Amino acid sequence: MKPLLTYLIFMIFATAFPLSAATQPDSPHRVVVSGGSITEIIYALQEQQRIIGVDSTSxxxxxxxxxxxxGYVRRISAEGILSLNPDLVLGESDTGPKKVVEQLKKTGVNLVILNEHDNFLGIEKKIKNIAQLLNVPAKGDVLVQSLQADRNALAHILKQAKTKPNVLFVLSVRSDQPIVAGAGTSANELITAAGGVNAAASAITSWKPLSTEAALAINPDIIITMGRHGDDPLPKIEKLAHFKYTNAVKNGQVHSFDGSYLLGMGPRTPQAVVELAHTFHPKTRLPSGYNYQFLQTAQSTTDKATNKTSDL
Known part of the structure; x- marks a missing residue:
């Protein structure tokens, strides 16, 4: 089913059959959220009227x-949450600090931490879990179905791909030191899902600083970095001694993506990985009839060098 048609069916369903807290007496109607993907999912389910508080990643x-x-997802405030008088607190796996989570549990507040399915292959299960907690499982099923077009488009690109580029994922730069994704990170999972090879995975686990010597030895074909709140990280990446002699910089293959779009593990992430895969394999074609439903965020050094706006 085409994504636009699926979306229209979903909107018609949501309007005609509004399974809201008002019609479901056992449904939570005062929800506090710790985690941007959960907030995004609740909005996509058309149940945002239930949300009475969010963390800063939302x-x-x-x-x-x-x-x-x-507060921030890893530094939430127990007092701030309890002052909102929630009947459900929904948190992502990295909700913290631990002492605040334990404090909330002791108060008896209805706290659910989603430790499972917080990954690229588990997004649909996470959606269904949240829809079940809100007592709107049918809406969850429709939203899950709408993501199938993105999954199919990704498979279509990967079938055409002939190579697997060496990719380095730079989360941020601190004091001229890049923090990169090693093995066991969400970025490592997405690089692999998009048909690339994480250049740092064999040497680094988790998110760690990368030395100039290690960066030059890795010599990535493509560098992916994160842009946030209008920040343009591309010039900074290109000028770093770590990267200015790499193939990625020489060939204009440094790309930035919005962080919550690509790493959020919410309803937009399957589309973001389609965009990432097309960045890795630009000569491939998207399937006939596939349309991006959300605003794409990729920018590259090639676009800037030619004064063109990316069409990705």
Whole structure:
């Protein structure tokens, strides 16, 4: 089914059969969220009226940022949460600190931490889990179905791909030191899913600084980095001694993606990985009839060098 048609069916379903807290007496109707992907999923389920508080990573859609704030996902405030009088607190696996989570448990508040399915292959299960907690399982099923077009498009690209580029994922730069994704990271999973090879995986686990010598030895074909809140990280990456002599910089293969779009593990992530795969394999074609449903965020050094706006 074409993604636009699936989306229209979903919107018609949501309008005609609004399974809301008002019609489901056992459903939570005062929900506090710790984790941007959970907020995004609840909005996609058309149940955002239940949200009474969010953490600072809940930046999509933009209207979510207007909700009362409970702090950063790893540094949430127990007092801030309890002051909102929630009947459900939903948190991602990295919700913390641990002492605050334990404090919330002792108060008896209905706290659910989603430790499972917080990965690329588990997004659909996470959606269904959240829809079940909100007592709107049918909406969850429809939203899950809408992601199938992205999964199919990714498989279509990978079937055409002839090579696997060597990719380095730079999360941020701190004091001229790049923090990169090693084995066991979400970025490592996405690089592999998009048909690339994580250049740092054999030498690094988790997120760690990369020395100039190690970067030059890796010599990635492509560098992926994160842009946030309008920040343009590309010039900084190109000028670093770590990367300025690499194939990626020489060939204009440094690309930035919006962080919550690519790493969020929410409803937009399957499309973001399609975009990532097309970046890795630009000569491949998307399947006939496939359309991006969300705004694409990729920018590259090639686009800037030619004064063109990326069409990805």
């Amino acid at each position: 930046v999509f859609p933009a209207s979510a940022t207007q909700k009362p704030q409970i």
